[in-house]
Amino acid sequence: xxxxxIPVFNRVSFTIACLNSLRMQTYKDFRVVVINDGSSDGTKxxxxxxxxxxxxxNGDGNLWWxxxxxxxxxxxxxxNADYILTLNxxxxxxxxxxxxxxxxxxxxxxxxxxxxAIDADTKKAVYGGEKINWYFCSSINLLKILPSDKQxxxxxxxxxxxxxxxxxxxxxxxxxxxxxxxxxxxxxxxxFTFRANKQNFxxxxxxxxxxxxxxxxxxxxxxxxxxxFKNYLQHLFGKKGEANLRNIFxxxxxxxxxxxxxxxxxxxxIKRIFGYWKPNYSK
Numbered sequence: 480x481x482x483x484x485i486p487v488f489n490r491v492s493f494t495i496a497c498l499n500s501l502r503m504q505t506y507k508d509f510r511v512v513v514i515n516d517g518s519s520d521g522t523k524x525x526x527x528x529x530x531x532x533x534x535x536x537n538g539d540g541n542l543w544w545x546x547x548x549x550x551x552x553x554x555x556x557x558x559n560a561d562y563i564l565t566l567n568x569x570x571x572x573x574x575x576x577x578x579x580x581x582x583x584x585x586x587x588x589x590x591x592x593x594x595x596a597i598d599a600d601t602k603k604a605v606y607g608g609e610k611i612n613w614y615f616c617s618s619i620n621l622l623k624i625l626p627s628d629k630q631x632x633x634x635x636x637x638x639x640x641x642x643x644x645x646x647x648x649x650x651x652x653x654x655x656x657x658x659x660x661x662x663x664x665x666x667x668x669x670x671f672t673f674r675a676n677k678q679n680f681x682x683x684x685x686x687x688x689x690x691x692x693x694x695x696x697x698x699x700x701x702x703x704x705x706x707x708f709k710n711y712l713q714h715l716f717g718k719k720g721e722a723n724l725r726n727i728f729x730x731x732x733x734x735x736x737x738x739x740x741x742x743x744x745x746x747x748x749i750k751r752i753f754g755y756w757k758p759n760y761s762k
Contacts, residue, residue: 480508480509480510480559480560480561480562481508481509481510481560481561481562481563481564481577481580481581481645482509482510482512482551482554482555482558482560482562482563482564483501483509483510483511483512483564483566484512484514484548484551484552484555484563484564484565484566485497485498485511485512485513485514485551485566485567485568486513486514486516486542486544486547486548486551486567486568487513487514487515487516487518487522487568488515488516488517488518488540489518489519489520489522490520490568490569490696491518491520491521491522491525493568493569493693493696494513494522494525494526494568495525495529496571497566497567497568497569497570497571497572498511498513498529498530498533500570500571500572500573500574500576501572503574504572504574504575504576504577504578505574505575505577505578506575506577506578506580506581509564509577510534510558511530511532511533511534512533512534512535512536512551512554512555513526513530513533513534513535513536513568514535514536514538514542514547514548514550514551515535515536515537515538516537516538516539516540516541516542516543516547517537517538517539517540517541523535523537534554536550536551536554538550543659543663543664543718544641544663544664544665544667545657545658545659545662545663545664545667546659546663548565548641548657548667549656549657549659551563552651552656552657553656555648556648556651556652560648561647561648562584562645562646562647562648563645563646563648563651564577564580564643564644564645564646565641565642565643565644565646565668566642566643566690567641567642567643567692569692569693569696570642570643570690570691570692571599571690571691571692572643572689572690572691573688573689573690573691575688576594576643576688576689576690577688579685579687579688579689580592580594580645580685580688582687583632583633583683583685583687583688584645584647586633587633587681587683588647589647589649589650589680589681590633590647590680590681590682590683591639591644591645591646591647591650591672591675591680591681591682591683592633592644592645592683592684592685592688593608593636593639593640593643593644593645593682593683593684593685594642594643594644594684594685594688594689594690595607595630595684595685595686595687595688595689595690596642596643596689596690596691596692597689597690597691597692598691598692598693598694599691599692599693600693604622604630605622605692605694606620606622606640606692607620607621607622607625607630607634607684607686608620608621608634608636608639608682608683608684609621609636609637609638609639610635610636610637611637611638613735613736613739613743614739616742616743616746616747621634621636621684630686631686631687632685632686632687633683633684633685633686634683634684634686635681635682635683636682636683636684637672637673637676637682638669638672638673638676638682639668639669639672639682639684640668640669641667641668641671642668642690642692643688643690644668644672645685646675647680650675650678650680653675653678653680654671654674654675654678657670657671658670658671661729662726662729662730663718664718664719665718665719665720665721665723665726666723666726666727666729666730669730670729670730670733670734673730673733673734677734706755706756711755711756714751714755715751715752715755722751722754722755724748724751724752727744727747727748727751728744731743731744731747
């Protein structure tokens with residue numbers, strides 16, 4: 480059975496849409512666990528009345544993504560989950576999302592499988608996984624190198640975000656939980672997948688398994704849209720800062736080949752310190 484973990488903090492309308500899309504799945508062998516971290520917008524009451532089948536774990540507002548997800552992972556492991564799927568509440572799953580995940584999971588039972596992301600408004604492909612190149616201090620989005628007729632099935636990647644990631648429970652039992660102490664919000668998912676890859680668990684983007692996302696609604700994008708010096712500091716140093724310099728430093732120290740660490744860090748810091756002010760800044 481799949482345990483689907485959805486950490487939430489407010490944005491109740493997104494949670495409703497996400498859960499409704501899961502109700503429509505063609506594949507039915509799953510349970511949904513929502514980790515509600517102190518939402519103040521009626522999320523708790525809504526879950527009770529509209530989605531009584533959902534198991535809810537309540538937090539006090541101080542969990543952030545990583546600790547909230549870890550609570551869900553512990554619950555899933557205690558209840559004999561076969562797979563754990565991490566999902567953001569601002570996503571809508573295609574009706575055959577889980578069916579296509581499990582088709583490929585049967586072919587690759589020890590692999591981590593990430594979802595192909597499509598912009599819910601424009602219907603354009605947004606994310607198909609990445610391959611990091613430590614030597615050239617860059618990460619290549621597969622959408623930039625795969626022709627459209629090849630954007631199907633599985634394609635290997637080096638890491639993957641937690642937004643729609645199917646993980647065999649064997650991975651958690653082998654490498655442990657997400658590192659909530661070092662990466663309380665951003666970057667914990669990348670660190671986890673890098674760690675899994677080092678233990679010989681393959682990672683793929685599953686182009687057949689689609690989720691729809693709302694890129695402009697993310698806190699990181701809003702931070703860059705509403706530029707200010709305060710938001711700039713949040714961007715570089717805050718827990719919700721996408722380009723948090725401490726996170727980048729720790730991720731690089733852990734996973735970059737040692738001989739390349741100084742060069743990679745220098746370029747990565749320059750990109751994030753100065754890139755925030757560019758009109759089309761992206762990681």
